[in-house]
Amino acid sequence: MEIGDGGTASVEFYNMCYNNGKDVREALLKYCELDTLAEVMIVEKLKGLI
Structure with missing residues (x-):
């Protein structure tokens, strides 16, 4: 994936x-x-x- 502008980055x-909140939360807890x-x-x- 290539991000070429601020809108796409946001x-x-x-x-x-x-969208991956549970995965992100689990990774942060670990x-x-x-x-x-x-x-x-x-x-x-x-x-x-x-």
Whole structure:
């Protein structure tokens, strides 16, 4: 897919957000889960240095 103008970009962004909303939500939740786990692991390592 090629996007060549702002109007098309807006439509595709809308489609991405609203037509695949469940898929996007699940992917974001998984990303947040992994990001939070990484932060917990960093804090635990830092606690071990104190």
